Amino acid sequence: MVMTYIKVLGLWASPYSFRVEKALKMKGVEYESVEIDIMNKTQELLDSNPVHKKVPVLLHTGKPIAESLVIMEYIDQVWKGEPLLPSDPYERAQARFWAKFIDDQLTPAARTAVMGEGEDAKKAREAAEKFLKILDEEIRGGNKLFEGKAIGYLDLVGLVVTHWFPVLQEAAGKELVTKDDYPAIWAWGERLLGCPGVKDDLPPWDKLLPFFQLTP
Template sequence: MGKVKVFGFWASPYSRRVEIALQMKGVEYEYVEEDLQNKSELLLEYNPIHKQVPVLVHDGKAIAESLVILEYIDEVWKCCHILPTDPYERAHARFWANFIEDKLMHHRIKHAFVSKGEESEKAAKEIEELFELLEDEIKGKKLFGGNDIGFVDITATIVALWIPLIQEAVGKTILTREKYPLLCNWADELLQCNVIKHNLPDNDKLVAFLRHILCQTYE
């Protein structure tokens, strides 16, 4: 099927998505860790538009943007479907993945957890509304993909791991088990899956990194 290479960054939930998908499919790949303060010429060549990780290079051809890469992986390697085979269910999964992507962009997280005053309150309210909708969507299901990890579960690893660790890093809590018990139970279930557990960064290391990034003077 051709050589596979992933350009990523250890603390990025976006590049971790790609590795999870490849390992679910049993695809062998070479991983290239990027220094985001000093990006490699290859990364800039492969992703000249956004100049960001992740980038998947398959047989010399580059694909950027994590959700696009997940769909590509699912189409090329047919085993262990990430997206549902039913057209309606597939569209439904794409909707929720895009919803999570739009609502939990980095600047919104930073605004909710680090900024002050009205800006912080507005961003926190937006994230709370997202959690409420996800709480309703996961009702009656073990995972968003049903009994198996799917497209939405992989996309939502940012909710399962990064959000709780951001809360620990900055000392502000929005996602709680009292308010969102079903979403927290989903996160517990997801984080126990081997393919997820083995593809996530060390908690202490990630908390230290997040504290450094998010607790800098907010501009």
């Protein structure tokens, strides 16, 4: 039996899987993509990510790496070609800072704000609005990490906000990220869509919408 050299256990609708697969494509790495049904997880997923039991997982010659931010850094270190993170240490730290902010603070709050109910959703909305404002002001302030000229690590993370959030809010019938309230975030999203290969690779809105209507 030939062991696949590079494999991604992922889910087509996941922003976390998307960023990892896109990072591999940007590096020109060939890999096998294994679609996981997260309602019926395979033993391979449970064995390779026993702590979180989530996708994506990258298997490199059988060795598993979990958590999309960690995987992207690994990809950037292992495969040369177009860098994902800036080479300057300070800019690199800033990219990590904003990626963490988006994943650890903004995304959970936004998800509960649109998909949750009652008091939890109300509190989460207040938090999400505060975080969105912080991000919008940072972009508006001219931080060049958000220029979106050549897509990198932070841009791949940002797609959860600019592409997935609008679908989620449409699925839930609740507005959160609007062009009027957060014009700089919106404009960042438009710049990202203009980067080569992004628009064509992203899971389209008309496929994501029914998925999130069924799978909150």
